Structures are given as C-alpha cells and as structure tokens.
Amino acid sequence: MxxxxxxxxxxxxxGWRTTPQQTASAVTATPTxxxxxxxxxxxxxxxxxxxxxxxxxxxxxxxxxxxxxxxxxxxxxxxxxxxxxxxxxxxxxxxxxxxxxxxxxxxxxxxxxxxxxxxxxxxxxxxxxxxxxxxxxxxxxxxxxxxxxxxxxxxxxxxxxxxxxxxxxxxxxxxxxxxxxxxxxxxxxxxxxxxxxxxxxxxxxxxxxxxxxxxxxxxxxxxxxxxxxxxxHAHPARSSKAWLVAFYFATNNFLFFGLLSWLAPMYREFGATHTTTVLALASFTTTFMLANPLPALLGKSDDRRGVIGLFAGIALVGLCAMAVAPNLAPLVTIPLIAGGIGGSFALGMTLPLDHTSSADEANSWTSFVLFIGYLLGALGPLTLGLLRDLTGSFHVAVWALVAAGTLMFLLAPFLAPNRPRPA
Missing domain, CATH: 1.20.1250.20 (MFS general substrate transporter like domains)
Known part of the structure; x- marks a missing residue:
C-alpha cells in the first residue's frame, strides 16, 4: 500500500466528488x-x-x-x-x-x-x-x-x-x-x-x-x-460499505457510552456493594484502555473480519452473562465486556483506513464514520435511562445492550476491505 x-x-x-475542471490538472503522484x-x-x-x-x-x-x-x-x-x-x-x-x-x-x-x-x-x-x-x-x-x-x-x-x-x-x-x-x-x-x-x-x-x-x-x-x-473519490455516504463501518462504530459507541453512564447505577440496583460498584467501573475504564492496541497485535492483514468478530464476540459473551446473572462475578464479566468494546473501538478507528486508498479519502471516511458513530452512540445513555424509567428496573436496559452487541457481532462478516481499484 x-x-x-x-x-x-x-x-x-x-469531501464530495470533485468536478472534471477540478481534476483536469491533477497528475499521478509518486509515493513519498x-x-x-x-x-x-x-x-x-x-x-x-x-x-x-x-x-x-x-x-x-x-x-x-x-x-x-x-x-x-x-x-x-x-x-x-x-x-x-x-x-x-x-x-x-x-x-x-x-x-x-x-x-x-x-x-x-x-x-x-x-x-x-x-x-x-x-x-x-x-x-x-x-x-x-x-x-x-x-x-x-x-x-x-x-x-x-x-x-x-x-x-x-x-x-x-x-x-x-x-x-x-x-x-x-x-x-x-x-x-x-x-x-x-x-x-x-x-x-x-x-x-x-x-x-x-x-x-x-x-x-x-x-x-x-x-x-x-x-x-x-x-x-x-x-x-x-x-x-x-466519491463521498463515503454513497458507499454501502462506509455505512456498515459507521454502524459498527455506532453500536460500539452505544455500548461504551451507555455502560460508562449507567454501569454504577445498574450494579447498585442489582445489590452490589459500594466497593464492588467502584471496582467494576474502574475495571471497565482500565480494561477498555488496555484493550485498544490488542487488535494490532493479533492480526496484520487488511482483512480484519476475524479480529472484529473475536472482539465483538467477547463483548457479547460478557453482556449475555451480565443480563442472565448480573451478580455472578461482575469483576470478571465487566472487564470481559470492556475488553471486547475496547478492541472494537480501535478497530472502528482503523477500518476507514483499510477501505480507502489515499489520505484525503481516509479523512473523508473517518469524518463520516465519526459523524454517524458519535451521534448514534450518544443515544446509548438516553436509551438505557428511558428504558429504566419506563420499566422500573435495568433488566430490560441490559437486554438492549445485548441486542446492540449482537448487531455489532453480526456486522463482522460484511466488513471486508475494499479491493484496490484498477489503475
């Protein structure tokens, strides 16, 4: 590359497609x-x-x-x-x-x-x-x-x-x-x-x-x-692959912001002690951070679908465990979720680069993915809070997190990188 x-x-x-007049004077650049x-x-x-x-x-x-x-x-x-x-x-x-x-x-x-x-x-x-x-x-x-x-x-x-x-x-x-x-x-x-x-x-x-x-x-x-x-290059909004990458990033942000906002109230409601609640939140943020560089160590190929599925699957297993038995080893379950989300966040930041062929196109894809990903991801705290108010407990809210994790996992097979365009 x-x-x-x-x-x-x-x-x-x-980032929309430039006009013929704009591109007429462009010439092929050599690698620098x-x-x-x-x-x-x-x-x-x-x-x-x-x-x-x-x-x-x-x-x-x-x-x-x-x-x-x-x-x-x-x-x-x-x-x-x-x-x-x-x-x-x-x-x-x-x-x-x-x-x-x-x-x-x-x-x-x-x-x-x-x-x-x-x-x-x-x-x-x-x-x-x-x-x-x-x-x-x-x-x-x-x-x-x-x-x-x-x-x-x-x-x-x-x-x-x-x-x-x-x-x-x-x-x-x-x-x-x-x-x-x-x-x-x-x-x-x-x-x-x-x-x-x-x-x-x-x-x-x-x-x-x-x-x-x-x-x-x-x-x-x-x-x-x-x-x-x-x-x-065309604007990424015209690419179905860009939308898939954006939705993948959005579901991960939905999970991250939702849990960051409501994890402590959830576990207080589930009956956890104050110490356990504090440790759970600390383990979430710390594990998330430590997991960020792991995808780079696990795979060198541009086709990251296997690694994407691995981290999404890890998060999904942890979310299912929290939904079924929230008080069963939360200091194991929460780091498991955070590890999956942390690796997925780094992958979401990397995917726009895998699907583009130049720095300018990478900027366009990144801006589009961030636009969709952060705006939809911000719905995480709102959705969990609304479900808590409507149902009187966090149980339905946790299953909403499981649904988001499932969607993120199911997107993995569709995130193969775009192949280089013919010269």
Whole structure:
C-alpha cells in the first residue's frame, strides 16, 4: 500500500466528488516516504491524543460544584458533556474540506489552539452562557483535531495503521483516566472546579509542540500534486460499505457510552456493594484502555473480519452473562465486556483506513464514520435511562445492550476491505 501527499487546488466541499475542471490538472503522484521515524510519530500521536479527552472528562467530577455556583438545573448541567459529544459528530463532516482548503497541519494546530484556549477561558467565566460557549469551543477543537489524525497515519505510515490507531485509541483512554483521577484532588487543594478543569489547558501546549514537529517534518518532503483517482473519490455516504463501518462504530459507541453512564447505577440496583460498584467501573475504564492496541497485535492483514468478530464476540459473551446473572462475578464479566468494546473501538478507528486508498479519502471516511458513530452512540445513555424509567428496573436496559452487541457481532462478516481499484 503506497502513500501520497494530498494537495488539491480547488477542493469540493465536505469531501464530495470533485468536478472534471477540478481534476483536469491533477497528475499521478509518486509515493513519498515519511520524514519522521515511526517512534517519533508514535510520540506525537500519543501526546495529541492525550489532550483530546480531559476537556470533557474533567467536567464530570466537578459537575455538582459548577451546578451549585451557577444555579443551573441538572438538564442544563448535562449540556456540559452533551455539547462536546454532539460536536464531535457534527464537526467531523466539514473537517476534510477544511484540511484541503487550509492544509491539514494548519487545521490541526488551529484546532488544538482552540481547545487549549477554550479550556483555559472556561475556568474564568462568570455566566452560564459563557460557560456553554467555552465548552462548545472545547468540543470543536476536539472534533476537528481528532478527525484528521487518521489521514496523517494513512499518508505516512500505511503499513502501521492498526498499530498507530490502536495506540491513538489507548492514549485517548489514558487522557480520560488521568483527567478523571486528577481533577478532583486538584480542585480539593484549592481553586475548586476552576483550577480542576483549567489545569487541562496545559497538556495542550505539549500537543501543539508535538504537531509543530509533525508539520516541520512534513515540510521537508517534496510537495506533490494529488493523484487523479484521489481527487475524484466519491463521498463515503454513497458507499454501502462506509455505512456498515459507521454502524459498527455506532453500536460500539452505544455500548461504551451507555455502560460508562449507567454501569454504577445498574450494579447498585442489582445489590452490589459500594466497593464492588467502584471496582467494576474502574475495571471497565482500565480494561477498555488496555484493550485498544490488542487488535494490532493479533492480526496484520487488511482483512480484519476475524479480529472484529473475536472482539465483538467477547463483548457479547460478557453482556449475555451480565443480563442472565448480573451478580455472578461482575469483576470478571465487566472487564470481559470492556475488553471486547475496547478492541472494537480501535478497530472502528482503523477500518476507514483499510477501505480507502489515499489520505484525503481516509479523512473523508473517518469524518463520516465519526459523524454517524458519535451521534448514534450518544443515544446509548438516553436509551438505557428511558428504558429504566419506563420499566422500573435495568433488566430490560441490559437486554438492549445485548441486542446492540449482537448487531455489532453480526456486522463482522460484511466488513471486508475494499479491493484496490484498477489503475
């Protein structure tokens, strides 16, 4: 699989097929090697990924303090986590166009700067409106930067996409874990929620420095025009395979966000002790993170259907066990579910790269998959909460998780990679 640099003169908006006039001047590009070592790329990706979750996760431990200070309702307070998640889906769509119009590295750096500034300014706001505006800035920065990492990987390290996307996913989890663990103690030692959440503007400096290194390395490469086939690729919304990949990613996000939101209340209702509940949630987040790089270790082929089925099957077994006997060894069942979901998340981030032939097309597929995956995945917490209210218990909600896990497992045979198009 070869890599190309994408430089279009008149890009079509949001990744739609370019016109004949736009592609007439395009010529075939020769493969270009990366100016970075694999180790340097890993370091840069890890530093950027660790900056893409604390702005959201740090709000959770501080929600009651924020609600009390601003006098807002629970519904209004929930917007502080809902807004970034929705933007992660919505802003994924125009991101490929932004990258073609202004250059990928410039857009990534601008997004990281917006994320850092918004995170810092949020710690100084005095009104609810500004609190929500700065939170929207956090979500926008995360959405745009996160959607472009895969294009860089596809262009420069096409033989290591599974490894790099697995490490990217694991680093997202590591950033989340650190934010969840450190925010509370920071706030308790003075400064309250403002220090606890504002502190997470600092990792943005290292993320920007890392991507400046990427940009400088890219400038050392000779500029090349994009290949004709790359310029004319169709929008993924026209591809049935892209929809299947998006639904696969969406079902996994449905499971992840649903369990992340309701796992503790579920097990309290099931009669678990406080200690067991805390350990179950901790094992869920930790195992999810550790499972992210595993698919890269289990298979090197572009056809990942076997590995997809394996991790989806592991999650499904755990979900069935939880539905049938929720109190039977939850500290075994929950890590089993989390391991399946964690591996599947990394695979969902990798599949757009397997089904595309250029960095530009990979960006388009990734943005589409993120758009569908995050918006539908956000229905997980809502669906489980609604079923709990309607039925008076979490038993039906757990079986809804089993249904989602079954769908994810059944999608595996249909996710074979697209074959290379004839020259």
């Amino acid at each position: 070869s890599s190309t640099t994408t430089h279009t003169l008149a890009p079509a908006p949001f 090697p990366s100016a970075m070592t694999l180790a340097a790329a890993i370091a840069c990706i890890v530093l950027v990924a660790m900056d893409l979750r604390p702005g959201i996760v740090s709000i959770g431990p501080m929600l009651e303090q924020i609600r009390g200070e601003f006098g807002i309702s629970n519904t209004q307070a929930s917007l502080l986590t809902v807004i970034p998640n929705v933007l992660m889906g919505l802003l994924a769509l125009p991101t490929p166009w932004l990258a073609r119009r202004f250059g990928r590295d410039r857009v990534v750096l601008a997004a990281l700067a917006v994320l850092g500034v918004a995170t810092l300014l949020r710690a100084f706001v005095g009104t609810t409106a500004l609190l929500l505006v700065t939170t929207a800035g956090v979500g926008a920065g995360i959405a745009v930067a996160g959607a472009l990492i895969s294009g860089f990987v596809k262009a420069r390290f096409p033989r290591h996409v599974s490894l790099l996307m697995g490490l990217y996913a694991m680093s997202l989890g590591l950033g989340s874990t650190l934010a969840a663990a450190i925010t509370g103690p920071l706030a308790a030692h003075g400064g309250g929620w403002r220090l606890g959440t504002g502190f997470w503007a600092l990792p943005g400096l290292t993320a920007i420095a890392a991507w400046l290194y990427v940009a400088r390395s890219e400038r050392r490469l000779p500029a090349q025009p994009v290949a004709l086939a790359d310029a004319a």
